[in-house]
Amino acid sequence: MRDEIMKKLQMIRNDTCTVSLLPDRPNVIYHMQKSNKKKEELNWLLNELKTNGKSSKKTIVYCRNIMSCADLYEHFCNGIEQGNDLEKRMVAMFHRSTADTNKTHVLSQFPSYDTNLRVIFATIAFGMGVDIPDIERVIHWGAPRGLEQYSQESGRAGRDGRESVSCVYYSGYDIAKNRCKESVRDFCTTTKCLRMQLTSHFKLDDIASPSSGTRSSQPTSLCRCCSNCKVNCECGNCFSFHDENSSNDLLSREDDFLLGQFCGFLNxxxxxxxxxxxxxxxxxxxxxxxxxxxxxxxxxxxxxxxxxxxxxxxxxxxxxxxxxxxxxxxxxxxxx
Structure with a gap:
């Protein structure tokens, strides 16, 4: 990729000083979640809106297509009985076919610290050129189609330095052949450190490889690196994306392992x-x-x-x- 950029810009390699850094976000915790892709799996987020209202954490939910985006938006609107007054809405939708009035409202209100908007259901169309520093969660409803796209979108979390979470809900079909890149499939299914897997994808020859199971800066505990590293954490007070959400709908990795075992003909x-x-x-x-x-x-x-x-x-x-x-x-x- 670097050589391609230099070629298009007609830059001579020997005459060019290149500064390269891995796209590690030390304050972002990575979480991977095998999913049945039923909208009820996000009821923990809906319940948070009902309970905390305007105090709920700012969240972007990236969807793979407009239909998924619309389905989730409708589910949440029905759940909180959202009215017609744009200024009072806590959830919004943003994709290429969204009405210009709604797009303008989202782009003007969501960056504000005191906005009522707390959750945006969006496609890749949202976020380009917009800096929103206080987003605390980025959720991918479906595996991203590429790690470059995922790195950009998950990187919208915690830009003001606060601890934030990037969570991917993926189904078996999301990572099936011809549905995503092999690097995405490996990222979703690895049992190794998610942070290391992600940063290794962007490694250049002149950048040292990231250490397994660690951030570029010292983590307070393994559970605050990623959901895979959490398995080996012994801090005694582990961060838990599930517990944080008070969700009974999400499948744990242990449940997923049991679910994945073939039991005769009924699987x-x-x-x-x-x-x-x-x-x-x-x-x-x-x-x-x-x-x-x-x-x-x-x-x-x-x-x-x-x-x-x-x-x-x-x-x-x-x-x-x-x-x-x-x-x-x-x-x-x-x-x-």
Whole structure:
């Protein structure tokens, strides 16, 4: 990337002084959450708005598409009975098709310290050129499509130096083949330090590698580095994204591990991934969901222990080899 930038700017490498730093944000805690992508999983945030109102932490929820953005926005509006007065709203939506009046309201009000706006549901369209220093949470509702995009968006948290959180809710389909880059898939599924995984992606030859499980500056405790490092924390008073949210809806990594075990022919992890995939096919509106109905989903689940190739899936009655490849990825994601 550096060479490409220098080439476009017609800069001569030997005559150019380059200052390189890894994009580490010491005050941002990284959290990874396997998800069923049901909007009720964010009810902890909705409850916070109901309880704390204007005192709730400023939060951006980045969505992969406008439909997800609209669904979450509607869920929250119904939950807090938001009125028509823009000035009194606590939640807003921002994407390329948002009305100009609403866009102007968000861009003018959300940066203010005393604004009523506390939660913005947005696509990648939000945030370009806007500096909002007091954002305390950035949530990705779905795996980001690239770590460059994720680094920029998660970096909107804690710009004033306060301790902040970046959380990714991802489903099996989010990280399936052709849905995201391999680097994103590795980032979501790694058991190593998330901070190290992220900064290593941007490493240049003249920058030292980050140390495993640590920040660039000394952390107060491992639990304040990332959700993976927290496993080895012995501080006795661990920061917990779950406890902070008083949420019973989120799946812990231990629950996720148990969920991922194949138990005979009935496997809930496979079923959830396939149902998530089916919902995407319906949204796609190209008719592919007609080939992969509920009956076919149950057939695949019942035979999941014996599926090792696309041909195995086709032999169950699915005639679309491209769909078979996607399904194989979703099953492999659970098995691995």
């Amino acid at each position: 809930e992890a496979v079923r959830e991934n396939l149902l998530d995939f089916y919902e995407f096919l319906v949204e796609e509106q190209e008719g592919r969901h007609l080939l992969f109905n509920s009956s076919m989903i149950e057939t695949v689940v019942e035979n999941a222990d014996f599926i090792f190739s696309e041909d195995d899936i086709v032999s169950l009655g699915l005639i679309d080899h491209n769909l078979a490849g996607d399904i194989l990825e979703l099953i492999a994601e659970v098995k691995d």
